[in-house]
Amino acid sequence: MKPLPKFKYHAPSTVEEALYLLATLDEAEPVAGGTDLVPLMRDAACSPSNLVDLNNVAELNYVREDSGYICIGATATHAQVASSPIAAKAPALVDAVSGIGSPQVRNRATIAGNLCNASPAADSAPPLLVHEAEVAIRSLKGTRIIPLEELFAGPKLNTLEPDELVTEVRLPAPPEGAGSSFKRIGRRKAFTLSVVSAAAYVELSGGEITEARLAFGSVAETPIRTRAVEELLRGKALTGGLLDKAAESVKAEVSPITDVRGTAEYRRDMCGVLLRRALAEAAERAR
């Protein structure tokens, strides 16, 4: 029996109202799915005085295509994104969010919440990083749009001000000849945190890699891109030799730690393994 700490509950119906509440209330936290926040509150790791529930803000619930972007509203759940024909254009994202948590979690948890939680192990992050996602952040002062990478400040730390709200995550709709993939290793197959996760995005033209992006989870203080390895891949043909070289090089670009889920050495090695799997599948999908 772990009672929740007391708080005042607010259910705004517009973004403006939500922003006003976040700006004026003391110790206010936005909540959508609550799948991270509620357990934290039960463990007294987080005890906001005010909860601002976003579930009644209808204008935040969407997955749509707009001006060449796939746009994911702040309250779009993992289940919504997993079944969206629009999100299907970013297969790495769909694969990742289809495997996060359990059906019960995916029906409540949101992509924006997964990102704001800023866990190095957030499975939605590597796919969104390789798809060069941006985050729209609003407050009463205005809107700013930042690359997803700049949302992460460290383990469980984001760069949001207390009065700011992530209202949208958006990624460019991939062109023809692009493919992406997400691969993970967990302690078991279902409903578990990733020990290591990896996403790859490639654009191919006549067998040549014209663009390559790679991102990893659970191997640094935040989910990270590995840009040196990306550079190694660009302009080359995807051969076994190139894969070997990339899989070796990536180990120098990550900085994993040893924890209850795995050792630093294991994680480093698995980056090479997952890079191969993700790149191979992304290339397959690009063809």
Next chain:
Amino acid sequence: MRVNFGLNGAPVTVDAEPYTSLVDMLRDELDAKSVKKGCEQGECGACTVLLDGSPVASCLVLAPQVEGRYVTTLEGLEKNSLMIDLREAFMENGAVQCGFCTPGMLISAYALLRDNPHPTEREVKRGIEGNICRCTGFTKILEAILDAAERIAPE
């Protein structure tokens, strides 16, 4: 605060503090004792209910979050033909031992078969990945759900 919602087909009004979880409100105020309280972390699935038709962990839902929405527990599916098939298949396949996970497991299985009446073994495993059973080792539950799927009359 007052919370108005639909429970098992009937409108209900409950006076609940906002820091009450849905599982507590259902069990303590509305006598829906099929909903079991396990980990209170959203990990075990014993408290699974349908919220607007989708399975959710009711320990992670705050009471005021169901305002104007529909909640279904096992009590509301007592006479549902799919649930009757599932219940019988669970009993006949030995899928119930201590029984604590069973209501949540049945809700997840119900949502799975409602949306996908003839799932593969892998799809069944995915459907119940949020429900932990510490007795059966899952095999008999898996068999029971596949058996229930066979009992569903073809359309």
